[in-house]
Amino acid sequence: MLRNLTRTLFTTTPPLNLRRMASSNSTSTSASTPISMGSSNTTPASSTSFSTTPTGEKLIFAPADGQYTRGTLSTADLSSSPFTQFHGWFSAAQSASVYQPETLVLSTASLPSGRVSARTVYLKELDPTGFVIYSNFGTSRKSQDLRGNPWASLTFYWREMERQVRVEGVTERLVPEESQRYFDTRIRGSRIGAWASRQSEVIEHRSTLEERVSEVEKRFEGQEKIPVPEFWGGLRVRPVYVEFWQGRESRLHDRFVYERESVDSEVWTVKRLSP
Ligand SMILES: Cc1cc2nc3c(=O)[nH]c(=O)nc-3n(C[C@H](O)[C@H](O)[C@H](O)COP(=O)(O)O)c2cc1C
Incomplete structure (x- = not known):
C-alpha cells in the first residue's frame, strides 16, 4: 500500500533521503511499525519518519473544502x-x-x-x-x-x-x-x-x-x-x-x-x- 502511495507521491525523482525512506519501507515487517530515519535514538533529531498505512477505515478523510474568494493581497x-x-x-x-x-x-x-x-x-x-x-x-x-x-x-x-x-x-x-x-x-x-x-x-x-x-x-x-x-x-x-x-x-x-x-x-x- 505504502509502496503505491510512495509511487504516487514521487512522480519525479525524490531527494536522496526520501529515496532511502521509500526503499527501507519495502523491508518493513510489521504493518504498524513506524519507520524512523537516522539514528536509533527515540527522539527524532532532524528527519521525519513515515508510518505504514494502518489497516481499516480512516475516521476522517478529505472533509469537504471550499474556495477562498474574499480578497486579494498585492x-x-x-x-x-x-x-x-x-x-x-x-x-x-x-x-x-x-x-x-x-x-x-x-x-x-x-x-x-x-x-x-x-x-x-x-x-x-x-x-x-x-x-x-x-x-x-x-x-x-x-x-x-x-x-x-x-x-x-x-x-x-x-x-x-x-x-x-x-x-x-x-x-x-x-x-x-x-x-x-x-x-x-x-x-x-x-x-x-x-x-x-x-x-x-x-x-x-x-x-x-x-x-x-x-x-x-x-x-x-x-x-x-x-x-x-x-x-x-x-x-x-x-x-x-x-x-x-x-x-x-x-x-x-x-x-x-x-x-x-x-x-x-x-x-x-x-x-x-x-x-
Ligand atoms: C480561547 C482561549 C483563550 C485562552 N487565552 C489564554 C491566555 O490569554 N493566557 C493563558 O495563559 N491561557 C489562555 N488559554 C488557556 C491556554 O490555552 C492553556 O490551557 C494554558 O495557557 C496552559 O498552557 P501551557 O501549560 O501549555 O502553557 C486560553 C484558552 C482558550 C481556549
Whole structure:
C-alpha cells in the first residue's frame, strides 16, 4: 500500500533521503511499525519518519473544502512596517465582526528535545516592538519551554476574512509595572484566579483549586488593588518574521513575508512566497 502511495507521491525523482525512506519501507515487517530515519535514538533529531498505512477505515478523510474568494493581497496593499500592516488587518477583522480576532495559537519548543507544544491564548497588546500575551510563567508548559528556548511563534486565523498571520520571534517578559497595568483591567475573579492557579500542574480534585481560591480571597479581603503575581504577567514576542496570508481560489493564495536580521534591526525586507 505504502509502496503505491510512495509511487504516487514521487512522480519525479525524490531527494536522496526520501529515496532511502521509500526503499527501507519495502523491508518493513510489521504493518504498524513506524519507520524512523537516522539514528536509533527515540527522539527524532532532524528527519521525519513515515508510518505504514494502518489497516481499516480512516475516521476522517478529505472533509469537504471550499474556495477562498474574499480578497486579494498585492505589494501595493502592504504598509512599510509589519506592525502597521498587522494593525490594519486586525482593525479590518474587528470591523467585519470576526469573533475574537485577538485569538491566536502560541507555539513553543523545548530544548534539547525539540518537542513542540502549542496552545490558544489572547493577544492583549501590540506596540512598536512586539505582540504581547499574558500568562503564568511559573508552572505552565510554555514557561518551561521558554526558559530554555526564547523563540516562539504566533498564528492568527481569521476565517471570515480568509486570512492568516504567522509571527516568529524572540520572547521577553514584561516588567512587573507594565504587567500590573493590564492586570488592573481584569475583573477581580480573574486576578484572584491568577494567584490561585498553578497553571498546568496536576490537581486531584476541583476542590483543591477552589480551596486555593478561598485562601487567596481571604488574603486580599478588603483590598481593592491586588498586586500582579511575580510568576504571572506579559510576554512580548519581538518578531523577525511576520507573514500575511490571503486565501485565493484553487489554493493559489497570496503570501507576503516581512523579515529582518534581528529584533534590533529597523530594516524589513518584504518577499512574496509561493502558496
Ligand atoms: C480561547 C482561549 C483563550 C485562552 N487565552 C489564554 C491566555 O490569554 N493566557 C493563558 O495563559 N491561557 C489562555 N488559554 C488557556 C491556554 O490555552 C492553556 O490551557 C494554558 O495557557 C496552559 O498552557 P501551557 O501549560 O501549555 O502553557 C486560553 C484558552 C482558550 C481556549
